[in-house]
Amino acid sequence: MTPDRPTVEVGVGPVSFADVLAVARDGAAVRIGGDALAAIDRARAVVDELAAAPTPAYGVSTGFGALATRHIPTEMRAQLQRSLVRSHAAGSGPEVEREVVRALMLLRLSTLATGHTGVRCETAELLAALLTHAITPVVREYGSLGCSGDLAPLAHCALALMGEGEVRDAAGTLMPAADALAAAGLTPVELVAKEGLALINGTDGMLGMLVLAIRDLRMLLRTADIAAAMSVEGQLGTDRVFAPELQAIRPHPGQAASAANLAALLADSGVVASHRGPDCNRVQDAYSLRCSPQVHGAARDTVEYAATVAGRELASAVDNPVVLADESRVESNGNFHGAPVAYVLDFLAIVAADVASISERRTDRFLDKARNHGLPPFLADDPGVDSGHMIAQYTQAAIVSELKRLAAPASVDSIPSSAMQEDHVSMGWSAARKLRRAVDGLARVVAIEVLTAARALDLRGPLTPSPATGSVVRLLRESGIDGPGPDRHLSPEIEAAVALVASGAVLEAAEGVVGPLR
Secondary structure, three states: OOOOOOEEEEOOOOOOHHHHHHHHOOOOEEEEOHHHHHHHHHHHHHHHHHHHOOOOOOOOOEOOHHHOOOEOOHHHHHHHHHHHHHHHOOOEEEEOOHHHHHHHHHHHHHHHOOOOOOOOHHHHHHHHHHHHOOOEEOOEEEOOOEOOEOHHHHHHHHHHHOOOOEEEOOOOOEEEHHHHHHHOOOOOOOOOOOHHHHHHOOOHHHHHHHHHHHHHHHHHHHHHHHHHHHHHHHOOOOOHHHOHHHHHOOOOHHHHHHHHHHHHHHOOOHHHHOOOOOOOOOOOOOHHHHOHHHHHHHHHHHHHHHHHHHHHHHOOOOOOOEEEHHHOEEEOOOOOOOHHHHHHHHHHHHHHHHHHHHHHHHHHHHHOOOOOOOOOHHHOOOEOOEOOOHHHHHHHHHHHHHHHHHOOOOOOOOOOEOOOOEOOOOOHHHHHHHHHHHHHHHHHHHHHHHHHHHHHHHHOOOOOOOHHHHHHHHHHHHOOOOOOOOOOOOHHHHHHHHHHHHOOHHHHHHHHHHOOOO
């Protein structure tokens, strides 16, 4: 641990988007606040009282799901918790990404810290310690139906608290959980009444992936504005359609923000100025150019709606049953159902597909000599001998086609489980998994548009691009992506452009000229 390592404190209140990102992506340490420890203790006292009572209480002294009618005697309750976690850690398939696992662990800890779950402080403290020591349980791709929450993924994490299953240490080495805990000086917990259920009954996996996707989409939508500005400029389009008075008569906030970005990015463009005079015979640009703010803006508004839902979920205590400490009782509920999160995860997959689709259409216009206003076919150096960016657009088209398939909603599906006790499920985890692939695909499509538009702007010389778009072209050239010339191995250039888009470097280059984009 380095002395200046950031630390996120988890209290009774919700963690923020920034907290999730700090822990999931930046490896921040985690500690539990004093208010949360006091709340945890109060809730545990309620559970202990119910555990000692002769009347069965679901999740405390009974079985689970369709087996909830069986009363479990006191001497078997530790075994009940172990059996619950072991049986529910039934995931299959590839390992889930480290950032996703860390996000879901933090969010489960946040619910534990509310004082509504009934775990002990030592159990919550061990979960925080795993995050701080960068011990990441192995969670598998398949297993969650999104109701009751993300049971299987969370069970794999709970298994590690028991010193069982597999984890990866801070260096990424795969090892038994018991060995990783011992190396970090940590002792596994023996779960007691209610704790196993409290550790696995939440929407934390799908919520963590939603928060990560919102962050990425906010960045990618501003980058898509940059790509669109480069395409409008390179295809001799007009910037007049982005005027604020035109946006004001259709007052969607995302549209106004995107149009303002495009206007700022195109300011002082020598290319745009070259055809602005009275002899210009261009009447209207194609929809993919002219309507960029309408599409990118609607995407923005959808992302912000999703952020509102995510904020509500971050402020939630998702468990079943929950401890109502002030009234000293435990009540069953349905708050674990993932529908609110699943719907917006699916909605964002639609957004990613459509923004990628309009980006691909803008790119394609560069390559067709009948539509690119004087540029060589496919932007090739010697058309016929050279193919230029012909197949780069194929790559875009293949990704966009995949994104359209990923836009089919998961949340409208439901497969009954647990002997029909869980007869309607959200599929929110599945919605989140496909959204992650969609966000990656969007970054790749936008990167190819940036790459192609930069080549076109070079070919427009001696006309000069705007200061903002010119800075993006320079970034590409300084990153080893050469300008126009004979055909060369294109895949490495595409991957380099993808890295520049996904890292935020393209956005940073443009914002270094025009200031923060909206």
